[in-house]
Amino acid sequence: MLTEHESQFIEKVVNTVLDRLFLLNSCVDEDLVGMRTRHQELELLLDVNSVDVRMVGIWGVGGSGKTTLATSLYMKISQHFQNHCIVENIREKTSKHGLTKLQKNMLSVLFKDEENISSVVEGKNRIKNMSSRRKVLLILDDVDKLDQLEALAGKHNWFGSGSIIIITTRDEHLLKTHKVNNVYKIKLLTHDEAVQLFKRHAHNEEEPVEDYETLSLRVISYASGLPLALKVIGSFLYDKNKNEWISALDKLKEIPDPTVMHILKLSFDGLEAYQKDLFLDIACFFRFRSSDDAMEKFEACGYHPEIGIKVLRQKSLITIVYKNEWGNVFDMHDLVEEMGHYIVRGEHPKNPRKHSRVWKDEEINAMCLGDAIMENEKTEALEYIGSHSDDPSPFYKLVSNMKKLRWIDVLIYTLFWRSGGPTFLSNELQYIKWTGYYASSFPKSFHPIKLGVLKLFDSSLIELWKGCKHLPQLKVLHLEMISLQSTPDFRGLPHLQKLTLKSCPMLEEIHPSFGSHTSLEYLNVSCCPKLRMFPTIAHMRNLKTLKLRECSLKDGEIPSGIGELSNLKELDLSANDFSLLDFSISQLTCLKVLKLSFCKNLIELPDLPSSLVILTANFCMSLKTIRNYKWVSIVSLNGTNIVNDDERLLQSMHEGKAIENCPMLLVLPGLEIPMGFTPPLLEGNRYTLRLPENWRNNFSGFLMCVVSENLLKTSVTQVSSGVSSEDDVVWVEKSLVDFVEQTSLQHEGNPLVKFTK
Structure with a gap:
């Protein structure tokens, strides 16, 4: 039996060895670019000296260095723990071997326990029983499902005092659901760090040959701070000459590196079908675009954008950033965007006819110059801006042969060809926004029962269609049409929520069926000076916004029933010709905003509701009295x-x-x-x-x-x-x-x- 003196001596020797091992292991991160700062930030969250059990997640996009950070920190601090283990590639190993195999391997490394495990429940109990009195360091790498965490590190009380569990994942939601103590969002490399990492993989010396400096910067720009891309491309270029570098970098413009794409695509593969469509639309069409403008399109396509966008953010596939001039806009890493394009182009990168989405005008123009009448069963989404001088006829033929089109956004401004249009439009369409629709009517075969949004600008249509067309999914109808004389029968639009009739100088009446519409929440009828026939709106109990601007409304021509709109929050009657409001505005108990500017004949305002927050009546030259x-x-x-x-x-x-x-x-x-x-x-x-x-x-x-x-x-x-x-x-x-x-x-x-x- 050891004496107290001998025990103290042995403990001193052990601590000395551990300290020397610590110095040795701490040198590991010296060779890893940018790791020292990230270690310091992560160690603050881990609180290594705490007696509490700590679970900390490292979250970020694929290839961003999560595993490298976790394993290098493991090497640095593992000697302070009685038992320690890294469980690598959990996503892949679970799909291949199952959770019980992972549990058995983890117990084997931690405690030298080689007994078989017959079920996940048995594995949970054994991990808990064997870990609860031990100070454990556990790295769970590349977790993508909650059941993986529940099987390997179900709760804090599974582990002894001072234990630390580090989880790397691409899914922030998974970490929050598991109630980890902290989430560390991995930082991509700075420019200087990226240069340093690339040099180590692409050159045999610290400083590259001077001739390669410009080419190196092309790679740095392409990788945008993603360590995986810098390592993969750098290693590929290691023994290449200058001409081979140039050729390889030119190729990257057309065909991305498959290794990088595969790693990034793992996040995409884990999405549900509607989330995949949502991501691909953002990657192809909406990066740097207003998120507010895109939401309407996503809603129409059934993408469930509120939850879908949250999932994409949690999986580090997209971000939403604030730009002063645009509000909130979508953004993503350059290579994540390229991964989206890579998926869309699939096995036919040079043939846009076989792509589900077409977003580049040059590709659309090339399709128009080719065989525009060839049937297209692939394209689902199309965005196009036509040239002022180009004949749009080939484009009309192209669209007429897109049988599976789900949404289309077109802008055609031309002074020369203001007639004609597609002879066929897909009945799969869920969203249409078309500026410059110069056909006299829609194709006869057009019955888009899935259509959720229809927006037409600068159109030659006199009427949308004859009779009552049944569009049960249509929620948004926006018409700015110089030739429009009458509105459609609204009985076929039972779920219409938002109607805009703007700058329709020939519009004289709104169909009588409009008066019985109850689902409408937003109504904007502006700059329609000939409008005289306006049905009562008393039954529109869900209406929250009503705008009747610049319609030359005189006394007695304000639509009846406004005083009964109990949920109305905004009322805009600006630039009309009435002298008084012939309805009881005080009964609008939810009204927040009242706009009456440029009503030059308005004499007085009646009692205002106590709910009112904003009143604007600028340049009402005859206004003399405001009662309350x-x-x-x-x-x-x-x-x-x-x-x-x-x-x-x-x-x-x-x-x-x-x-x-x-x-x-x-x-x-x-x-x-x-x-x-x-x-x-x-x-x-x-x-x-x-x-x-x-x-x-x-x-x-x-x-x-x-x-x-x-x-x-x-x-x-x-x-x-x-x-x-x-x-x-x-x-x-x-x-x-x-x-x-x-x-x-x-x-x-x-x-x-x-x-x-």
């Missing part, structure tokens, strides 16, 4: 004659909104500061107001007025603790009163409020 605006937050009356009523208007808004701590905005005509504003009156381009330390005591907000005389831009900026936000308002000769509530200023420190003109 106490609860309105934003009022814009520029270009009206309501000048002497500003004090009452301001006081009423303040009484209604200041108590609720809500922001207010009031725009009035005039060039003077309204009464009620106490000194100091500030002049000049900029003024900074420094508040005292006790500024929050008995403080409800700021009341600011800015007078702008013939200025194009006036801004009010609030700066607090280094946080700055600026809203720009464009006007000419306006007074702006803006109430800034206290809650918007709840930052640490003393704020500075700047006024800039």
